[in-house]
Amino acid sequence: MLSTRIHDILKNHTSELxxxxxxxxxxxxxxxxxxMKEGELREQCAEFLRLLSQATQQGGTxxxxxxxxxxxxxxxxRLSRSRSLQGFTxxxxxxxxxxxxxxxxxxxxxxxxxxxxxxxxELWSATLLLDRLGLFTTEVHQKTREEVIHRQxxxxxxxxxxxxxxxxxxxxxxxIGTLDSGRTQTVMETLLQRIVExxxxxxxxxxxxxxxxxTLTAQHLIKTVTATRLMGAECVISGIRPQIAQTIVHLGVxxxxxxxxxxxxxxxxxxxxxxxxxxxxxxxxxxxxxxxKG
Amino acid sequence: xxxxxxxxxxxILIVTIQVDMHDQIAMALQDDLTARIVETGxxxxxxxxxxxxxxxxxxGRILGNIATMSRVLDAQTVVVGMQPAVAITLVELGxxxxxxxxxxxxxxxxxxxxxxxxxxxxxxxxxxxxxxE
Numbered sequence: 001m002l003s004t005r006i007h008d009i010l011k012n013h014t015s016e017l018x019x020x021x022x023x024x025x026x027x028x029x030x031x032x033x034x035x036m037k038e039g040e041l042r043e044q045c046a047e048f049l050r051l052l053s054q055a056t057q058q059g060g061t062x063x064x065x066x067x068x069x070x071x072x073x074x075x076x077x078r079l080s081r082s083r084s085l086q087g088f089t090x091x092x093x094x095x096x097x098x099x100x101x102x103x104x105x106x107x108x109x110x111x112x113x114x115x116x117x118x119x120x121x122e123l124w125s126a127t128l129l130l131d132r133l134g135l136f137t138t139e140v141h142q143k144t145r146e147e148v149i150h151r152q153x154x155x156x157x158x159x160x161x162x163x164x165x166x167x168x169x170x171x172x173x174x175x176i177g178t179l180d181s182g183r184t185q186t187v188m189e190t191l192l193q194r195i196v197e198x199x200x201x202x203x204x205x206x207x208x209x210x211x212x213x214x215t216l217t218a219q220h221l222i223k224t225v226t227a228t229r230l231m232g233a234e235c236v237i238s239g240i241r242p243q244i245a246q247t248i249v250h251l252g253v254x255x256x257x258x259x260x261x262x263x264x265x266x267x268x269x270x271x272x273x274x275x276x277x278x279x280x281x282x283x284x285x286x287x288x289x290x291x292x293k294g
Numbered sequence: 295x296x297x298x299x300x301x302x303x304x305x306i307l308i309v310t311i312q313v314d315m316h317d318q319i320a321m322a323l324q325d326d327l328t329a330r331i332v333e334t335g336x337x338x339x340x341x342x343x344x345x346x347x348x349x350x351x352x353x354g355r356i357l358g359n360i361a362t363m364s365r366v367l368d369a370q371t372v373v374v375g376m377q378p379a380v381a382i383t384l385v386e387l388g389x390x391x392x393x394x395x396x397x398x399x400x401x402x403x404x405x406x407x408x409x410x411x412x413x414x415x416x417x418x419x420x421x422x423x424x425x426x427e
Contacts, residue, residue: 196378
């Protein structure tokens, strides 16, 4: 049976395979001593050999998705995940597996050089096995990277929607950058959430930092305003630039049901009036603001 | 069948929805509420939906209907405590519920209702005075 021969080699020549493998890895440049200690790599190699030998003990070597290969897959997943996070390239990660070809092939050759037929078969199945395992590591590597990117995207999204409390019962959300539908969704969610938390009655949506407003963005803004109203708060849109005002009119977007102000200051003073609050500045206390409930 | 209780507090009826709104419960609420408005001569209806986590278009419509019916029966409706998720769902469904007044919580809704009922009555007094003159 094909698999048992590879298994025999793995079992009987473990230490040779390991040292040859380490040497091969050093030659291929996949070892990054700055990022990983040699002892750690040696341990990983030893464990991989042990698990692979266990996996090939019974049954085929071709299906790496079978339950026999689960420990091997888990090891490789752990390996490539940590390598991906440590900053190894996909090639360097995959070379961990691919550099094992050389020692395995030479061991096979030593053992079966008298029977070319068997040797060819064995080489073929060994190649298939290692290719699959190598591709698996690349896949995990890629996936880990994607997870990192996704997380960063999420964090940026949250960072880019800071809801600030301007006054008792007044919150503001200064928006900066382009509004796509995913981002507006987050904007809407955070704004509404903060309204619940602070029980704010007025929310100011400041779009001074938004370069362009198209119909879709305008529609999203209107949706946010409506949702705020449904919750029992009022929403003002401020910071509408002249060009944006022109675009909105040209596009025929109906903002008649929405309170709009040209500046955040305007919106804030509207909000204060709405809540019967006022700010008094006297010459002696120019910096002290006091609110009086009307 | 489960029914949502309607509490009376002076001239205001208070409904707190604390169960999942099935269509049938919503229909029953609509019936009960209109009956109670007529029976008690209530001037205001306060519906607290703060424990409601899921809405569909039907429930949205029922809320709109309740507001309209109350107005016909001379009572004002305020819906309070809508959760962000519910608000987003309703907006995405295209239901802006233009006829409904809203407030953040029961306390604010109550204040809003009281104030507008008083304003209503003051307006009536003024018009009476004008008529007398």
